[in-house]
Amino acid sequence: MASVQINDVRKSFGGFEVLHGVTVPIEDGAFVVLVGPSGCGKSTLLRMLAGLENITSGTIAIGDRVVNNVQPKERDIAMVFQNYALYPHMTVAQNMGFSLKLRNAEQADITTRVKKAADILDLTPLLDRYPRQLSGGQRQRVAMGRAIVRDPQVFLFDEPLSNLDAKLRVAMRTEIKELHQRLKTTTVYVTHDQIEAMTMADKIVVMHDGIVEQMGSPLELYDRPDNQFVAGFIGSPAMNFLNGHLRSNGQLYVETENGSKLPIASAPPGSDGRAVVYGVRPEHLDLASDGIEAEVAVVEPTGSETQIVSRIGTQEIIAVFRDRHQVQPGDKIHLRPRADVAHLFDKDTGRRL
Amino acid sequence: MTTIQTSMPARAVHADTRPLWDRLRTNRNWLALWFMLPAAAFLILFLAYPLGLGIWMSFTDERIGRTGVFVGLENYEWLWSDSIFWLSVFNTLLYTIIASAIKFAIGLYLALLLNRHMPFKAMIRAIVLIPFIVPTVLSAIAFWWIYDAQFSIISWSLIKLGLITQNINFLGDTDWARASVIFANIWRGVPFVAITLLAGLQTVSPSLYEAATLDGATDWQRFRYITYPLLTPIIAVVMTFSVLFTFTDFQLVWALTRGGPVNATHLMATLSYQRGILSGRLGEGAAIATAMIPFLLAAIAISWFGMQRRKWQQGSDND
Structure with a gap:
């Protein structure tokens, strides 16, 4: 096990810079998730950590050793690929033991270690099968087994669950997290799925357009997003954003274009009249008799909760209720945001106020 | 069906x-x-x-202009005691084995080279194909000039470089003649092997190489444990074809040497043509041609059983 220090790392392909100075400290034994929309540079960063891409500038250190010029095989890392990258001509056992074989380990030693990893992952009955004889979930587990067998300093996962169906994805999510709790190996996990990030991570690194937007624990990101991007990315359904102007003469509220008053608990002093974006999560809206008036557009029941999409003037707002309110499209409802958990962002910079 | x-x-x-x-x-x-x-x-x-x-x-004594009578194995008995026939069998095997082995080696090397990122990749690939698309007889005639006893450009160059003092008798000396026709066959056959293997290489997922790199494989180990095993199905097919084409080769040898000197480059195909068509003894020529069948079947059988052993490949989904 080892810590990982990613320090002001940049990456250019040709003249085009895709990572603009990324710094991420990763503690020993942590489960860190790099999350962001496609093209944000998260996979590139992971591949640089693995040694599959060169580092244009900045440093990456694993443990105390800067690995910029260290060959991938000497970095003592193991990676699980999105398409699993299992060797189709080798059995499960051979796939898992391949790295040990390349190191000229004793056959007996290889067998023991493969067996041990297979036990952890319930792969023992499958050891003699070929990858094509396995289901998607089993292949996924073999790919993890191949990583575990090596007992590396750091595990790298590159969107490992995106090829699985929804149900299996949830199950594997739990399995990977359990595995990490058991092995306590430092893990860097790349995904575009914020739910995966929220459920699995000790620390989430939200990336966007080659920079780190924010890092922190899942609940920190949920409760105090640094900017509008993170606020919109973390949480499902996404946070509602309403444009308006801050009013702080006497009463503190945000006034929308159509005159609705949105309550807010606190605001930086001296910002009366400032153009702001008011953010409120769908789960922080209550049905009330005196809230903002909205017209219901769509009602989406999911069983455990109901999502109501409605319109305030031209702006759309989504609310989620656990209670089964009887509302129909076209109904007028009144929504009251909870002031203490509402967020304010600067209209121009998107920064949290 | x-x-x-x-x-x-x-x-x-x-x-x-x-x-x-x-x-x-x-x-x-x-x-x-x-x-x-x-x-x-x-x-x-x-x-x-x-x-x-x-x-x-091959079981008759048919000649050009005369319908044959069934003579049983007489043609084969003749051939059995015919030293020229056995020489042609030896020549054919020598020609096939050496040419195929070298075509495979060079073809694989070229394929690996062309599979890398390099400037003008598409153009280089097109150039590699040229020997394959030139009609055989045309390239044979070109080689005939290259190997000419008097005007050979190879001899000329080597003399100008001071490496030799007199022309090499490429097509007049038995050993040189064998080497010359084998070389011409290799020149012509390499593109087929190279391009087919290149197509095979491109079906290997790059992430397998990345996984192998992280597993600690060197360049050689990546070839030995990933590329080569994954390429074996294609190798089996391409080498079967290569062996069949080489074994039955006729045009190149006929245009270059007509089997000479002193039958040193006579292949079974050229001997069959000479006996059957030129000498008019159709029965005997047919017997020589028929004698090629067991060799060809053996070549097919080897590659067939080679392919059957790959359990990992059987079945439909192989992603």
Whole structure:
């Protein structure tokens, strides 16, 4: 096990810079998730950590050793690929033991270690099968087994669950997290799925357009997003954003274009009249008799909760209720945001106020 | 070809009431037969019939201008004690084994090279194909000049470089002649092997190489444990074809040496032509040609059983 220090790392392909100075400290034994929309540079960063891409500038250190010029095989890392990258001509056992074989380990030693990893992952009955004889979930587990067998300093996962169906994805999510709790190996996990990030991570690194937007624990990101991007990315359904102007003469509220008053608990002093974006999560809206008036557009029941999409003037707002309110499209409802958990962002910079 | 199933038995029963011709026209089984007929006729007329005729002829004493009489194995008995025939068998095996092995080695090397990122990749790939698309006889004539006893550009260059003092007798000396025809065959056959193997290489997922790199494989180990095993199905096919084409080669040798000097480059195919067509002894020529069949079957059998061993490959989903 080892810590990982990613320090002001940049990456250019040709003249085009895709990572603009990324710094991420990763503690020993942590489960860190790099999350962001496609093209944000998260996979590139992971591949640089693995040694599959060169580092244009900045440093990456694993443990105390800067690995910029260290060959991938000497970095003592193991990676699980999105398409699993299992060797189709080798059995499960051979796939898992391949790295040990390349190191000229004793056959007996290889067998023991493969067996041990297979036990952890319930792969023992499958050891003699070929990858094509396995289901998607089993292949996924073999790919993890191949990583575990090596007992590396750091595990790298590159969107490992995106090829699985929804149900299996949830199950594997739990399995990977359990595995990490058991092995306590430092893990860097790349995904575009914020739910995966929220459920699995000790620390989430939200990336966007080659920079780190924010890092922190899942609940920190949920409760105090640094900017509008993170606020919109973390949480499902996404946070509602309403444009308006801050009013702080006497009463503190945000006034929308159509005159609705949105309550807010606190605001930086001296910002009366400032153009702001008011953010409120769908789960922080209550049905009330005196809230903002909205017209219901769509009602989406999911069983455990109901999502109501409605319109305030031209702006759309989504609310989620656990209670089964009887509302129909076209109904007028009144929504009251909870002031203490509402967020304010600067209209121009998107920064949290 | 009975794999087409009657998926609509109800309709077949219904069709019984219609005239025969209508039924033949619309019944799915018959329809399949009609569609196969042109191809089948083509294959029977141009492949099965000549093959059968050739084998039959090898049991007769047919000559040009005279219908043969069945003579049993007499042609083969003749050949058994014919040292020139055995020399041609030796030449053919030598030619096939050496040329195929070198074509495989160079072809694989070129394929690996062309599979890398390099400038002008598309153009280089096109250039590699040139020997393959030039008509064989044209390239043979070019080689004939290159190997000419008096005007050979190779001899000329080597003399100018001061490495030799007199022209090499490429096509006049037995060893040189064998080497020369083998070289020409390799030159012509490499592109086929290289391009086919390149196509095979491109089906190997790059992430397998990345996984192997992280697993600690060196360049050689990546080739040995990933590329080579994944390429074996393609290698088996391409080498089977390469061996078959080389074994039955005729044009190149005939245009360059006509089997000479002193039969040193006579292959079974050229000997068969010389005896059967030029000398007019069709029966004997057919017997030589027929004698090639066991060798070809053996080559096919080897690659067939080689392919059967790969359990990982069987089945449909292989992603």
